[in-house]
Amino acid sequence: MTSTTAFFLRREDLIHLLEELSGTVEVVAPVLVWDEAAFATWRGEALALDDKNPLASPVEFFLPKKEVLFRYVQYSGRYTFSEDPPKARLIFGMRACDLRALKVIDGIFGADLSDLPYASKRRSTIIVALNCTSPGEGCFCRSMGSGPVAEEGYDLLLTDLGRGYLVEAGSPAGVYILRAHHRHFEEADPEDIKEKGRLLALAEEKMIKRGPFPNPEKIREAIDGADWEEAGRRCLACGGCSFVCPVCHCFSVLDQGVPDGERLRCRDSCILSGFSRMTSGANPRPDPGERLRHWYLDKFLYIPEKTGLFGCVGCGRCSRVCLGEADRWSFFKEATE
């Protein structure tokens, strides 16, 4: 999706724009929490756009770690149900890798029977993406074809040119914001568009060490050939890789409270043995190594079969959180060399 016209937003005007937007929707943006960037409701504080991509992906605003699907109240033997409407939100500063993750999840939760809680949050959220000009050390989005340049899935796209931002619309909602807040935008100079190209080429170059990604057959061979028993011996079963992955979407549903209470949906993890254990106690994936193997198979074979996209977006978060210090990227690098 390419925008028809590009605009320029001066650095100091960004805050004014966000202030105006926050009058009508909840604005979520990366802010500093304990010396690091995290996506949270923006209340006018300084934006933390120069830090690494936050560890907690903004995908949590679409697939919360824990959400109330509905509340139930029993009265004289009859149940009544209530649910909260989705919030109108604008997420500012989402990067290409997380945008791709949403597209993958759209392919899963949007297919066949649409997942309503997810779909309603998707519909009620505006995404203002930011092109990633400073990828982190462990990022390999370029290898996965998901970044650092955002190509689709945003309403507005910003590129930091230093003195200000190049702004492009990617949807009618984006165009609407450009029109409604037109006083903050000026038409972009052709030089600005050239500068964007130069900066993004630089960002891609930074990631040259990691990639290009091996073809799916090679991946299958790598997964078949890996020593999963040894990988499992070193796994400390924290589940962190699945809790931070922006594409991981498995959940469990539980009812809390009798007779009144809530039906909750919580994030689940295939790294935990209870995920695949059956009521009888039998477990098709009893060892940590087998569960890790499944994690890779899902991302690199099963999800691609279903959605046509890799279930990994190269954000590198799994390696950042791994208690066993496993560099997930090196697995493929070593296995396919």
Added chain:
Amino acid sequence: MEKIATICVYCGCGCGLVLHVEDGRVVGASPSSAHPVSRGRLCVKGWLAADFVHHPDRLKTPLVRRGERMARVSWDEALSLSAKRLREIREESGPDSLAILTSAKGTNEENYLLAKLARAALGTNNVDHVARLCHAPSVAGLGIALGSGAMTNPIRSLLSSDAILVTGSNTTEQHPLVAATILEAQAQGATLIVADPRRTQMAELADIHLAPRLGTDVAWTNGMLNLIIGRGLIDEDFINERTEGFSALKELALRYTPAAVERITGIPPADLEKAAAAFGEAPRAAVVYAMGTTQHSSGTDNVLALANLVLATGNVGRDGTGIYPLRGHQNVQGACDMGALPIFYSGYQKVEDPAARRKMEAAWGTDLPATPGLTAVEMMEAAEEGRIRGMIISGENPMISYPDRGQVIRALRSLDFLAVADIFPTETTALADVVLPVASFAEKDGTFTSTERRIQRVRRAVTPPGEARPEVEVAAELLRRFSVTADYASPEEVMAEISSVTPSYGGVSSRRLGISGLSWPCPSPDHPGTEILHQGSFPIGRARFYAVEQQHLPEDLDYPLFLTTGRSLFHFHTGTMTRRTHLLDRERPKATVDINPADAAALGVRSGTMVVVESATGSLDIEARLTAEVPMGTVYIPFHFAEAPANQLTTRTLDPTSKIPGLKRTPVRIRRAEG
């Protein structure tokens, strides 16, 4: 959505946690990348640390027993009734008929005020907490050997170690972030030695695994020292300049030859030699230990033997060296520091020391008792005998966590008055006359002190449910009802009082606590804190060697197996929080007794068979799980489960010095359950 920076509530690692808050509810947790311990990582409990906070079981109103029923009452009624009953008992039987158990889950401020409540309001030193069941031998043993019972170095110091001896610690399950640091050090070239009767993941990943018989730790530790002396690997300069008492120890160690050690421990001499060489030759070596070392009737001796090992090799006071007693609760270090112990005021100032007592009397504006109080397990005995008649238990669940459950039930039922403060109903609140609903870690401000002496800020992310209150407020209300001044507008003001009377916390104030907190001792506001202890000198001048002998372990033919207890990665303590966390409880939904397949074959037991485990104190119906993780002759039960409480079997055999019960070694027998 708000993101609130705080500290994890589970183990002593003290990880930096970010709580995700949506519409007044905690909906998630993630690690802090900038925090020195978590460094962007958490264990599974940490990732799920927020899940129990809004559980519908939370206690929301004060309750008072009316016959068989618990009635909802106002805070004022619950507190006034508690104060009235405690005062009546004190008038009838004296102040030492009252006791308080504080909570290692509470903040420093809460522990300080509860200890103050015991001493200044009730007038007794009968105050203790769960440290009695975990690191009392470290406080006692390291206290007399080095002058301080705490971890000597920060966790990240292990990254500089060349050899790490881990003993009595199932580190990957109990202190996962410490384990990750140790494994990082190993990947960089450090030799990892693990001494554990069980083949834990840590043992599995070790370069050298020593599997001693239960209760023989002094023998193999002395044996390592024997070999280190024999090979000339001791640090003579360090011994001469900074220690005393080595000659007696040397004489004793000579008797612990590899062959003698093998007879006692079952460790092959070749393995012991490898371990001694790796530890002795390392320029920087460290010892990491936990409950497997301390929870023995020889707990203090076990700690002293390990202290001998680090002192003889000069491994104290430098980066990469040191001795690391891993604390089990996120604030058990702090609860000890705050004087929730029967012989110490905050900062380990002795209650028997008249100068310290006069100082505290001046600060608190009241007279204080001079005689040391009873320890936790002694309190239970005194309660059964009627010497203790009234008790406040804050955030502890002795019905599951204390040894000899049958005795605990008798003890708590004998009390004339019991008030219990907790976040959930527990087996202990079920016996209470008054139940006080309090705030969880996500609902209050204050500080926790982690295993590495790091004082860190805890922040309120959401409001407590119903009428539940932070315990600082509850303790202050009770203090006022005993006419002790307690006008604290906030936990910060409590910390100001703590730092004014506690030398090691003298420079601590909430304002100073950034992401890395402050490590005590931090005596003054301009002091940067102390990460590595004993750098130039010991608080007691010279460190002391204590020549400790291996205890004789009698065999009992009626109970031919030995039970050892512990915790699972997926649960914490008595499971009040983790068993209400869906994914964690699903991961480990029930208790099992781990039996070696060879023992199981002899008993005719398979995985899933119901068995009866019997000890001298009780019996337990439990499902068997066959695993070679336990050696022959040893069985293992995690103690989290009220359905099969392992402590029904344990005994109150106490270590004479620290009064810790020998939870890690109980003689038992096993048979198949009928039917």
